[in-house]
Each structure stands twice: as C-alpha cells, then as structure tokens.
Amino acid sequence: MSFLPKNTELIKQHKKLLLSLQNIDIGLFEIHSKKEPILTAMKSSKDKMMDIEDDSRRDNEEIAKTKIELERLREELVKFEKDKQVIEDNLLSASNSEEEEALKRDLDYCRLEIKLSIKKIRDVNNLHANLKRDIHKRDQDSKLQQEIFYDEHEKLQKLDEKISKEEESLQMERDELTKKLDPAILQEYEKISSCNMPFIAAGSIRDDVCTGCNILVTPIMQVQVHEAEDWVFCDHCGAFMLFVEKTKDKIERFPKG
Ligand SMILES: [Zn+2]
Secondary structure: OOOOOHHHHHHHHHHHHHHHHHHHHHHHHHHHHHHHHEEEEHHHHHHHHHHHHHHHHHHHHHHHHHHHHHHHHHHHHHHHHHHHHHHHHHHOOOOOOOHHHHHHHHHHHHHHHHHHHHHHHHHHHHHHHHHHHHHHHHHHHHHHHHHHHHHHHHHHHHHHHHHHHHHHHHHHHEEEEEEOOHHHHHHHHHHHHHOHHHHHEEEEEOOEEEEEOOOOHHHHHHHHHHHHHOOOOOOOOOOEEEEEEEHHHHHOOOOOO
C-alpha cells in the first residue's frame, strides 16, 4: 500500500508491533469465546431461580383462594343453621296444617342446603390440605434447587469477574500498544482484521504459504517480504506479510544451498 510509511527501520519495528497486536487480539478473541457460554449459563440459572419463585407465588395465591372460599362456606352454613332454627321455632307455633306443611317443606329444603354446604366445606377442606401438603413438599424441593442454582450462579459470576479482569488488562495492553503504532498502519490492520478473522490480519509466509489463507506465495513476494523495504500483502486474503519463516521439518527436507 503506497500510502503506508515505508522507512526500513519503521517497517522492521512495526512488524514486531503488529505481531504483538495480533497476539493480543487472539487473546481477546479467546476471552470472548470463553465469556459467551458463561453469560448464557448465568442467564439460564437466573431464569430457573425466577421460575421457582413464580411457582411458589402461584401456589401461595392458590392456598389463599381456598382459605377465602372456606370462610365463605362456613359463614353460609351458619346462616342456614340459623334459618333452620327459625323454621323449627315457627313450626312449633304453626296455626294450621297448611302453614305447617309449608314450613315442613322449607325445613326439608333448609336441611338439604345444610347437607350440601357441609359436603362443600369437606371438599374445599380436603383441597386445602392437599394443596398445603403438595406445596410444603415442593417448597422443600424448590429450596434445595434454589440453593443449587444460587451456588452455580455465584461460581459463574466469579469466573466471569476473573475473565473480565483478564480482558480489561489485555485491552489496556492493546491500548498502550496501539499508541506506539503509526495511525495509517494501525488503520490498515484494523481494516484487514474486520474483513478477515482477527488473527490473520498480520500474516507471515511459512514454508512458502500465507499463514492467513494457506495459499502458496510467489518467490518474488518472499524476497520482498524478506528484504522488508516495503509493505507486502497477501494477494488472496489481504493479510500483512510480515516474515518469512521455515519450520524445522521443511529446513531438513529442503536444506539451504
Ligand atoms: Zn493469505
């Protein structure tokens, strides 16, 4: 790139800086990949805790409802008993057989109401007791579960804090490093980074191939990179070509000279 500064000393120095920058970016990328599942797990354990709280609230509302219904039925029963008493008193002082028949019918009806009322109270009472028993059992299970989720959440939180600190210090290191870089070169690096994966913006030629895209690099380019008089970029992936490296294997197989 013709617009990048090309002083030989500056190029040499910047190659090292770019490589360090890339190592930091790899570290940051790894931290992000570690953080993501932790945050997801944290959210899920929090959701589970909230579900348990919701269930417990609903159960208590249900219990409260049966209690109110029970009170209402008991009051109703007292009223029927009073009615019955009144009818029985009236029956004692009935003046003719017609009135007596009518009062007896009322009494039968009232007794039926009382029977029904007692049956209803028994049913609601049973329901109330069953609910209480179920809720008590569920509450015990929930408490245990809640403790497990709470512990899990706390562990994840600590892990997240630890990783966040690592991230922060790495980010600070990056900020310091980027201050040392020529702005045009940094901008170019960031541009390539955003197109490629972050760790192949600063590439090298290793055993004749680009470390960014694994495609063979021409011998002319290798010489250019080796002499380091100008910036060289991979024709395929656009990465900076910083160094020419030979691995041990290759050197043994293709000895120099
Ligand atoms: Zn490449």
